[in-house]
Amino acid sequence: MVTQCENSLREVAAQVYRHGMQNGHLECAACGMQRLTEDGLWQHFPLFHVNQPNVGLQSCCICDKRVSNFAVHLRNEHGPPGRGEMEAENRKQIPLYSFALVVCRHPDGRFLLVQEFCNQGFWLPGGAVDPHESLSSAAIRETKEEAGIDIELTGKLVLLIEHASREQYVRMRWIFAARPKDVHQLPKSIPDYESVGASWVSLEEISQLRLRGTEPIQWCNYLANGGQVYPLSLLQDHGK
Ligand SMILES: [Zn+2]
Ligand SMILES: [Zn+2]
Known part of the structure; x- marks a missing residue:
């Protein structure tokens, strides 16, 4: 002591x-x-x-x-x-699922939205991070798979980290801001398992689309209105 x-x-x-x-x-x-x-x-x-x-x-x-x-x-x-007079430490292991979501803005001001499969509506490109995969690789891969667009995470880009603890699992979502590598590349238009397709849409159009959740409105407006973004260097992003 x-x-x-x-x-x-x-x-x-x-x-x-x-x-x-x-x-x-x-x-x-x-x-x-x-x-x-x-x-x-x-x-x-x-x-x-x-x-x-x-x-x-x-x-x-x-x-x-x-x-x-x-x-x-x-x-x-x-x-x-x-004796039950005080809490035992909770050492139960519960799974953690990480998801990378991407708010991708075209230089003309439009945003990239994906039409999700199973008629769920439009949403931000993104998905689950695979084992051995880094968060930024997952963001880039999912945007390519779902929207057909190659993106660049330009270095000032984490919008938010959301941690949601549930009974059986923890969900962690990393929301990235991005821009297309090639402004002339066309979004995906042939449906497959990953998505129906994708489009560049304006803020006005987003509010008229049937959305899977409110995040596209929330985050596209946030980015368009100069909301704070954080450096990608915050991430110690290990994996392939
Ligand atoms: Zn002793
Ligand atoms: Zn004992």
Whole structure:
């Protein structure tokens, strides 16, 4: 323990005294301290041994269960969390799905919208990031697949990062601003699994289209009105 706080020293001294006064049946496997109660060990272990490397699989001295990290097991399954008096740490792993969406503006002021499959309406180009793929590669790939347009993420381009935590998964959406590499390239017009096709549309036209969601209105207006964009260099964007 390293402290500059006198109160912390007093608090720890009181805790050590209380632990010494207990009449439990448990012994700390790390230091041999005896006669600890369950709550005593629950407080003692992090106080004295929080910096001790995990020794790996071992039997819990309270419940005999074989556990891979005693400190974590003790914290969450014994003492107050074990009795339901306090929350156990939520160590449940849930999947994270990342999506890259692209707000692509033509130099003439129009925006690139995709007509989604299954009659869902128009939406921004974009989709799920594949395993081993970087966010920016996914943005470029999805725009090509859905809209037939090669885009450039010009370096000042993250509009928003949206994190949506649900019961079974976390959805993270990265919204990029972009421009076409070739202003004369025509958007995709032959339907396939990825989309029905794509078009360059003005802000007025967007508001008249049947949209899959409100994002095209929101983000195209945002970009057209000079909304703040952030440098692409914010991203440590690893992957192919
Ligand atoms: Zn100990
Ligand atoms: Zn246990």
